[in-house]
Amino acid sequence: MVTAITSMGRSGLHDWLMQRVSAVIILAYVLYVGGVVASGVDYASWKALYSQTWMRIFSLLALLSFGAHAWVGLWSVFTDYLTERMLGAVGDKLRFLAQALSAVIMFTYIVWGIQILWGL
Amino acid sequence: MTFLKPGEAPSGELCKRYSIVKDKRPVNLDIVGSMHLPVTAWISITHRITGVILFAAVAVLLWALDTSLAGPESFDTLRETLGSPVFKLVMWAVLAVLIYHGIAGVKHLIMDFGIGESMEGGVLGARIVIALSLLCSVVAGVWLW
Structure with missing residues (x-):
């Protein structure tokens, strides 16, 4: 049986709101960085941009938003398709593995992102 | 079709014909098998x-950011x-996927x-999403090449 114990906020409404708030933050970040890249950058201006504290905060905010957004999204996908109903008894095990794996990847992304942003 | 009025108990012929209705187990509609999905x-x-x-x-994006900030060389x-050419294609694919996901998200x-x-x-919205995504992906491709 699929339960809500691995959902983002243990509440559908919480997840629904998180999904949308994080989506707006990611969209703003993608449009901003996309605009910067499209207008043409060299190393100096690119490095200068990512040396600004506000840009690092904006980037980390976008990365954390991506984490929450992806967790809610993948949770929806996994709990719809990797289930006992769809796959039999192995479904629940597969779903747990998939969620554990995506959690590890997500954590890696965040730590890696912090390293990149603060030049560690 | 004959429908029961609110509060009316099924009886006689009606009871026989609709006895199957009492079984409320979910029915597998075989959506994937039939594949006649609306847009x-x-x-x-x-x-x-x-x-x-x-x-x-x-x-890939984090790797690109990491590499871009590591130094001038x-x-x-x-x-x-x-x-x-190969990476341009990869980048265009990532951009197209991002464009589609973003536009479909804005529709939400x-x-x-x-x-x-x-x-x-809903149907009109779905068609707009497809049209806008194709248009933006082509624009992104033109910009890349």
Whole structure:
């Protein structure tokens, strides 16, 4: 049986709101960085941009938003398709593995992102 | 068809004909097997697929950010690498997936405000998402090449 114990906020409404708030933050970040890249950058201006504290905060905010957004999204996908109903008894095990794996990847992304942003 | 009035108990012929209705177990509609999905369903499924792809694509994007900020030589090497035909294709694919997922997401936000929630509205919204995504992907491709 699929339960809500691995959902983002243990509440559908919480997840629904998180999904949308994080989506707006990611969209703003993608449009901003996309605009910067499209207008043409060299190393100096690119490095200068990512040396600004506000840009690092904006980037980390976008990365954390991506984490929450992806967790809610993948949770929806996994709990719809990797289930006992769809796959039999192995479904629940597969779903747990998939969620554990995506959690590890997500954590890696965040730590890696912090390293990149603060030049560690 | 004969329908029961509220509060009316089924009896006689009606009871025999509709006895199966009492069984409330879910029915497998075999949606995947028949594959006659409306455009709204395709939009929903591709939104999910592109979302999963983007989760993996972020590894490439973080690698690109890491390389671009590592130093001037590294920045130039990355620019050359991304300029190669194969990587251009990869970048265009990531961009197209991002564009689609973003536009389909904005459609969700618009619908959250109660706009286009009818069946006709949903179909129109789905068609707009496809048209806009194709257009933006072509523009992105032209910009890349």
